[in-house]
Structures are given as structure tokens and as C-alpha cells.
Amino acid sequence: MNKRLKASAKEFLTGLVAAYRDCGQDLVSSSQRVQGWLDDLAAGNLSEDTFQYLLTSEKRTVDQILRTNTIQNRAAVQHVGDLLKDAIARFVQKI
Amino acid sequence: MKRRLLLIGALTIFCGCAALNQARQDPIATNYISQLAGMHLTMIDEFTLTSTNTPPPVSELHSTCRDGNRMFRQAIFYADNISGKDSTRSQALENLGEQFHDDCSFIEKNLKKSDGLSRADADRLISTVTANYNAALNGEKSRNGPAK
Numbered sequence: 001m002n003k004r005l006k007a008s009a010k011e012f013l014t015g016l017v018a019a020y021r022d023c024g025q026d027l028v029s030s031s032q033r034v035q036g037w038l039d040d041l042a043a044g045n046l047s048e049d050t051f052q053y054l055l056t057s058e059k060r061t062v063d064q065i066l067r068t069n070t071i072q073n074r075a076a077v078q079h080v081g082d083l084l085k086d087a088i089a090r091f092v093q094k095i
Numbered sequence: 096m097k098r099r100l101l102l103i104g105a106l107t108i109f110c111g112c113a114a115l116n117q118a119r120q121d122p123i124a125t126n127y128i129s130q131l132a133g134m135h136l137t138m139i140d141e142f143t144l145t146s147t148n149t150p151p152p153v154s155e156l157h158s159t160c161r162d163g164n165r166m167f168r169q170a171i172f173y174a175d176n177i178s179g180k181d182s183t184r185s186q187a188l189e190n191l192g193e194q195f196h197d198d199c200s201f202i203e204k205n206l207k208k209s210d211g212l213s214r215a216d217a218d219r220l221i222s223t224v225t226a227n228y229n230a231a232l233n234g235e236k237s238r239n240g241p242a243k
Contacts (some may be wrong), residue, residue, distance in 0.1 A: 061227040064190050
């Protein structure tokens with residue numbers, strides 16, 4: 001196999017894996033923030049209005065992570081992001 | 096073997112197209128994002144009520160928000176007109192600008208209700224706003240190739 005082609009494909013796949021890993025870490029941090037706020041809300045240390053506002057802000061941050069964090073694999077990450085957002089929407093409905 | 100060659104070919108074309116379509120990291124855009132982050136986070140701190148800080152009046156918030164909105168407009172104008180324009184760069188700045196705009200209203204509401212943000216609420220807001228700016232900066236840094 002052409003060595004240059006092989007290197008190019010390997011670089012692409014490495015980039016793809018790195019993109020998912022980076023994006024995943026940012027999304028885990030995001031979910032931890034929301035979980036912390038949920039705990040504060042349950043403990044009475046956070047008002048419902050502020051919680052709602054923080055949640056809206058966090059959704060915007062997640063949008064930023066999904067839409068701009070990974071340029072090279074934007075479409076793939078966007079697809080995963082849409083799936084995640086659907087899952088989050090279902091979760092929020094259950095609260 | 097044919098399949099593998101086809102796959103590699105498709106990947107190469109995809110990578111090539113992606114590389115051609117990518118804007119390069121832009122130092123001015125990077126600088127804009129950093130400056131906006133500093134301004135935005137300073138505003139949240141300034142209007143937080145603590146034992147050592149009494150927030151300024153609403154009129155000063157309005158002035159800070161006007162200046163901040165002007166900075167965002169400049170940054171978005173730059174991103175829209177830069178050579179090698181990438182729509183994700185403009186989207187990133189618009190996203191941050193919307194957050195700033197909403198934060199102005201949120202802070203104003205808190206100023207009127209309780210003389211400012213509580214330290215705990217300010218810290219919560221700062222955590223998500225900082226993550227948003229970091230994501231935008233990572234987006235800028237991840238653009239193909241070195242800075243111009």
C-alpha cells in the first residue's frame with residue numbers, strides 16, 4: 001500500500017479519535033456542572049430561577065463545544081451531539 | 096484489497112477537502128476571544144455582592160454592557176470579513192455574545208432584587224461561561240495549520 005496514503009488515513013483516524021475524546025471530556029465536565037446545580041437545588045442552596053438560567057447558559061456552552069470545538073470532524077460530532085441533546089431532552093422531561 | 100484502496104481513497108479525498116475548506120488559526124480572532132473573556136468575567140465579578148465588594152449601580156452595568164456589546168460587534172464584524180472566513184468562528188462569537196447579552200439582563204435582575212449576584216451564583220455562572228470561552232478558544236486553536 002502507498003505509504004503516504006496509509007499515513008494520511010492514519011492521521012485522519014487519529015484525529016477522529018482525539019476529537020471524540022476531547023469533546024467527550026468537555027461534555028462530561030458539562031454534565032458534572034449540571035449535576036452539581038441539581039444537588040444545590042435539591043439542598044435549597046439554589047433558586048429555581050437561577051437554576052433555569054444556568055441550564056440555559058450550559059446549553060449554550062454545550063452548543064459551543066459541539067459546533068466549534070472540532071473543526072475537522074464537525075459533521076460526525078454534530079451527529080453525536082444531536083443524539084446527546086435528544087437524550088438530555090428526554091432526561092429533563094423526566095425530572 | 097480493492098475495498099481497502101477505495102476506503103483509503105475516500106478518506107484521502109475527505110481529508111483533502113476538509114483541509115482546503117478549513118480556515119487557519121487567526122491570532123487576531125484568538126486575541127478577540129481572550130479579551131472578551133476577560134471583560135465578561137470581570138463584569139460578573141464586579142457585580143457580585145461580597146463582604147469586600149459592593150457592586151456599582153445599574154447605570155454602570157448599562158455602560159459596561161454597552162461597551163461589551165460594542166466589543167462583540169467588532170469581533171463578529173472582523174470574523175465575518177476575514178480572509179479564509181469560517182462560519183464556525185462567527186457562530187462561536189455570536190454564541191458568546193448572546194451569553195453576554197443575557198448575563199447583562201440576569202445581573203440587572205439580581206442587582207434590583209438583592210444588590211448583586213451572590214458569590215455562589217457568580218461562581219456557578221463563571222464556571223459555565225469560562226467553559227464556553229475555552230471551547231471557542233479550542234475551536235480557534237484546532238484550525239488547520241499554524242497561526243498566520
